[in-house]
Amino acid sequence: MTATPATVIQIAESVVAEINTGDFSKTNLSAQRLYVPNFDLEDMKELRVTVVPREVEYLPLDRGSNKYHATIDVAVQKKFSKGDAKEIDPLVFFVEELADYFRLKRLNSFVAARCVKVENSVLYSSEHWTQFNQFTSLLTLTFELAK
Amino acid sequence: MLHRGQSWLAAKLTKHASRDVVYQRDEVSVELSATIGKSEYEQDDGEGVITRAQVRDFLINTKDLLQSDIGTWPRRGDRILETDGDTTFVYELMSIGNEPPWRYSDPFRVKLRIHTKLVDTIT
Numbered sequence: 001m002t003a004t005p006a007t008v009i010q011i012a013e014s015v016v017a018e019i020n021t022g023d024f025s026k027t028n029l030s031a032q033r034l035y036v037p038n039f040d041l042e043d044m045k046e047l048r049v050t051v052v053p054r055e056v057e058y059l060p061l062d063r064g065s066n067k068y069h070a071t072i073d074v075a076v077q078k079k080f081s082k083g084d085a086k087e088i089d090p091l092v093f094f095v096e097e098l099a100d101y102f103r104l105k106r107l108n109s110f111v112a113a114r115c116v117k118v119e120n121s122v123l124y125s126s127e128h129w130t131q132f133n134q135f136t137s138l139l140t141l142t143f144e145l146a147k
Numbered sequence: 148m149l150h151r152g153q154s155w156l157a158a159k160l161t162k163h164a165s166r167d168v169v170y171q172r173d174e175v176s177v178e179l180s181a182t183i184g185k186s187e188y189e190q191d192d193g194e195g196v197i198t199r200a201q202v203r204d205f206l207i208n209t210k211d212l213l214q215s216d217i218g219t220w221p222r223r224g225d226r227i228l229e230t231d232g233d234t235t236f237v238y239e240l241m242s243i244g245n246e247p248p249w250r251y252s253d254p255f256r257v258k259l260r261i262h263t264k265l266v267d268t269i270t
Contacts, residue, residue, distance in 0.1 A: 040201075042265055
């Protein structure tokens with residue numbers, strides 16, 4: 001018998017499924033869930049979307065349940081050649097599309113969870129830009145449910 | 148005298164410890180002799196998203212590059228192709244830590260030390 005995965009993992013898996021089946025400007029996406037995104041620069045020629053369960057918070061809701069917050073990071077990465085607007089603007093747009101998609105979204109395969117906060121605190125990592133000629137943007141989604 | 152000594156040493160290095168590489172900028176490619184200056188592995192875990200890369204320094208005679216069709220100093224984004232048997236390793240000029248993508252390798256500017264990272268392998 002396979003045990004039911006932890007709530008945060010179920011949420012992360014649902015996020016992966018929605019990204020891969022969603023209607024975005026970038027097509028044929030193959031987002032994957034990882035605990036630690038860990039790639040070689042050589043592997044970054046294609047757009048990579050990685051979903052990482054980051055944090056869980058329990059806040060008291062009532063005597064018997066908690067307000068459960070699951071924080072999920074979505075990393076969008078691609079090695080660029082010139083790093084000009086023509087190359088980067090579509091990537092920034094794609095990240096915004098993801099942000100808009102998840103805003104207040106109830107996950108299709110985990111309807112108890114609703115996205116209550118979307119942050120794009122790292123619009124692009126200047127470190128990865130200068131050190132690897134790589135676009136890395138980090139979207140942080142917070143899902144809430146009663147548990 | 149030191150300058151002459153450095154030039155002599157650079158010539159020996161080019162003659163005995165270098166290999167031919169292709170230096171590429173956009174559509175322009177030239178073949179140059181390069182000595183491998185450093186080869187190591189770098190990891191960056193900025194924002195919790197880890198990227199690793201094979202780092203390689205190439206030492207190239209300043210004159211060779213400037214007198215080639217490339218004709219200017221190295222630029223970020225230029226590529227160096229190194230072929231080993233049936234495999235071609237594609238390296239791209241990038242910063243290493245706080246250093247720019249290239250610097251002079253010696254006080255007399257005889258050789259350039261060019262920092263690159265592996266971005267592709269063609270077999």
